[in-house]
């Protein structure tokens with residue numbers, strides 16, 4: 234079966250309409266990394282509006298505090314805490330998970346969203362800075378998963394979402410570190426889902442696996458990520474990169490952060506059947522994609538990046 238053209242979405246649309254999810258996450262605890270600003274900020278606001286208690290995190294204390302206040306004042310009865318830390322530090326990871334679970338309870342929804350990007354030709358990149366992207370967007374989400382997964386496995390319940398990118402499915406130039414990291418975390422989501430599908434039945438004796446893992450492409454959203462993506466070295470020594478990226482940017486619309494945020498709510502509220510383990514492209518109508526995926530025979534060996 235050939236892949237149909239799915240409807241392009243740039244903002245909330247009927248399937249992810251906020252009103253549909255009122256109370257759908259009541260009693261759930263969500264921890265979202267990189268949620269002091271940008272896409273993560275919209276994700277915590279949407280999760281809280283749907284009833285979840287949320288933990289907001291990032292390194293910039295003022296942003297974490299401001300977003301926590303925004304969430305708390307968004308509705309009555311909302312529970313939210315801010316946890317400040319670097320996702321690359323093991324000490325910070327452990328402290329943040331401890332603070333979240335002690336204040337709000339076991340984590341039901343983990344969204345690893347913290348990320349950074351640099352556009353620069355590979356031959357000009359500094360090896361340590363290049364590798365740092367793997368630490369932020371691969372090592373930190375996998376290590377946080379290692380810490381939080383046992384809470385979900387015991388209860389056979391949970392949702393894990395990794396903010397990936399379109400870069401996981403295409404050989405886009407000038408961001409090799411970023412693209413490799415997003416590809417790796419997307420592949421990891423697919424593998425983890427397959428492992429859990431086996432383990433939750435065989436090891437823990439459940440009839441079915443209750444833990445869903447997804448990666449998402451949020452769409453190209455105007456955030457600080459784009460402001461900081463062109464370091465001085467690129468501006469001075471590789472201005473052609475900036476010109477090329479400006480041309481690429483004209484080829485797609487601007488997507489609203491709410492599109493990814495409410496897609497995360499949709500998936501966390503148990504609507505992602507058929508999409509588990511996959512890279513969910515938030516810019517395409519999720520109901521149409523689900524219909525296509527569920528009508529297509531599942532290959533014996535799945536491909537999260539495909």
Ligand SMILES: NC(=O)c1ccc[n+]([C@@H]2O[C@H](COP(=O)([O-])OP(=O)(O)OC[C@H]3O[C@@H](n4cnc5c(N)ncnc54)[C@H](OP(=O)(O)O)[C@@H]3O)[C@@H](O)[C@H]2O)c1
Pocket residue numbers: 266267268269270271272273290291292293294296318319320321346347348349350369396397398399450451452453454455456457458459
């Ligand atoms: N915007 C887009 O067009 C786009 C497209 C595809 C994918 N994405 C992905 O979407 C995610 C969110 O990006 P965004 O566009 O919202 O960018 P953003 O506005 O720059 O937000 C990034 C967030 O990650 C946090 N962060 C970065 N490094 C961190 C670290 N070491 N420890 C803890 N937190 C850290 C930042 O907080 P601090 O700096 O305060 O730590 C911030 O809260 C990223 O994974 C990005 O790759 C974005």
